[in-house]
Amino acid sequence: MPPKGKKRGRAALTAPKEPDFKDARSELQGESKRPKSQRVEMKSLATGNVAETSGVEARAEQDRNKRVHTHWLMKSEPESRFEKGVDVKFGIEDLKAQPNQTACWDGIRNYQARNFLKDMKAGQEAFFYHSNCKEPGIAGIIKIVKEAYPDHTQFEKKDPHYDASSTKEKPKWFMVDIQFMRMTKRFIPLAELKLHHQAHKISGGPLKDAALFTRQRLSVQPLTDEQFAFILSLEEEKH
DNA sequence: GCCAACGTTGGC
DNA sequence: GCCAACGTTGGC
Known part of the structure; x- marks a missing residue:
């Protein structure tokens, strides 16, 4: 099964800094067009019920898992x-x-x-x-x-x-x-x-x-x- | 080959 | 943390 992959896709050749996950969320809902203050509020709502974990990456992962x-x-x-x-x-x-x-x-x-x-x-x-x-x-x-x-x-x-x-x-x-x-x-x-x-x-x-x-x-x-x-x-x- | 769109970098 | 410069994506 594990295929031998082929090179594909185009991508930045440089290695950018770890990103801003909020912009990757809910693109289809147009969240990124909301005012910043609203986005911040949504972010805390989204993460407020996950006391155990910390860190941007973990929160982003949980956010993604909620997406359908x-x-x-x-x-x-x-x-x-x-x-x-x-x-x-x-x-x-x-x-x-x-x-x-x-x-x-x-x-x-x-x-x-x-x-x-x-x-x-x-x-x-x-x-x-x-x-x-x-x-x-x-x-x-x-x-x-x-x-x-x-x-x-x-x-x-x-x-x-x-x-x-x-x-x-x-x-x-x-x-x-x-x-x-x-x-x-x-x-x-x-x-x-x-x-x-x-x-x-x-x-x-x-x-x-x-x-x-x-x-x-x-x-x-x-x-x-x-x-x-x-x-x-x-x-x-x-x- | 041109260039608009847009993500990333880095100076301040 | 802003934002201008830069580099890439990708249609035309």
Whole structure:
């Protein structure tokens, strides 16, 4: 099962300071747009009933455990691009070619994306999204088959995503294993999703606040049940 | 290849 | 702790 991972994803090559977890919380509820004072209050509410634990990390983990993200969208690049001499290409066809059609999702070096990886539960489904390519959009459906564990590439000096500031005792970056489920019945282009997003902003439809548009650069993002179902329904349309 | 969006860094 | 400069993401 443990797949041999392929390099993928784009991420900061530098090693940023440990982040601010509050911004990673409740993105879909638009919490980050609240005034600071309100955010602080929510934070203490969220942590007030956990007297035992302390520390930003532990609280953030508990906050995440309360969240109910059921579906995901994961971006990967299907066309060759070299990062520190290494090709980071990993399209859905590359996933299909892996042993067991399974791979580890390594190379994520953004805290918010990492936190979403940690939220993932085995069995949950995600869209496999092709980014930074001729035609960006959703190509297929994958399933989480192994929950978050340390990303080994952070310790490998030659890896484009090596992070000198991380230790095996306290790894900074995590990955999950995912397995190919199926191609979508047709490729669903970003341009089409964007049209729905625009329409839904007016009608109040499910893509109104989809992270794909509101968190433009996030490479691992949650979808609500409604968003996932809506996008799936687009498969049936003729184009 | 351009460049808007946006996350991170570091000076103050 | 603010915020300008910088670097990356990723569509077009």
